[in-house]
Amino acid sequence: MKEIYSEIILDHWKNPRNKGRIENADIVIEDSNPLCGDKITFYLDFEKETIRDVKFEGSGCAISQAAASMLSEIVKGKNIYDIVKLEKDEIEKMLHVSLGPNRIKCALLPLKALKLGVYSYIGKKYKT
Ligand code: ZN
Numbered sequence: 001m002k003e004i005y006s007e008i009i010l011d012h013w014k015n016p017r018n019k020g021r022i023e024n025a026d027i028v029i030e031d032s033n034p035l036c037g038d039k040i041t042f043y044l045d046f047e048k049e050t051i052r053d054v055k056f057e058g059s060g061c062a063i064s065q066a067a068a069s070m071l072s073e074i075v076k077g078k079n080i081y082d083i084v085k086l087e088k089d090e091i092e093k094m095l096h097v098s099l100g101p102n103r104i105k106c107a108l109l110p111l112k113a114l115k116l117g118v119y120s121y122i123g124k125k126y127k128t
Helices: 007-014 062-075 088-095 103-127
Strands: 027-033 038-047 050-059
Touching: 007 062, 027 103, 038 062, 038 103, 050 062, 050 103, 062 088, 062 103, 088 103
Parallel strands: none
Antiparallel strands: 027 038, 038 050
């Protein structure tokens, strides 16, 4: 099956932004999409209610990795309560494609992982 990727996906796939890891990150969160074999790990540093720094590592298809790269740019400096409100629509807009039921799982994996990370930070914060 031939797939058409937008320019922006190819650009982020070839030159991922914020790829790498943060030593002693506040939150490290890993998630995977077994259907496609995509893996994403996010390293997150927080400053109160803001994401101060974000990096990611991962492997898998172009859509999952490009979505992680784009998302990392979008969420840096963003309020955590805005991040948990991000939805599928925003991801499709970000990728400039509308995705079928299989591909959408690839595209949403980074967002899912990121939200898990934010929720686990929020959980920690209110426990202490
Ligand atoms: Zn995938």
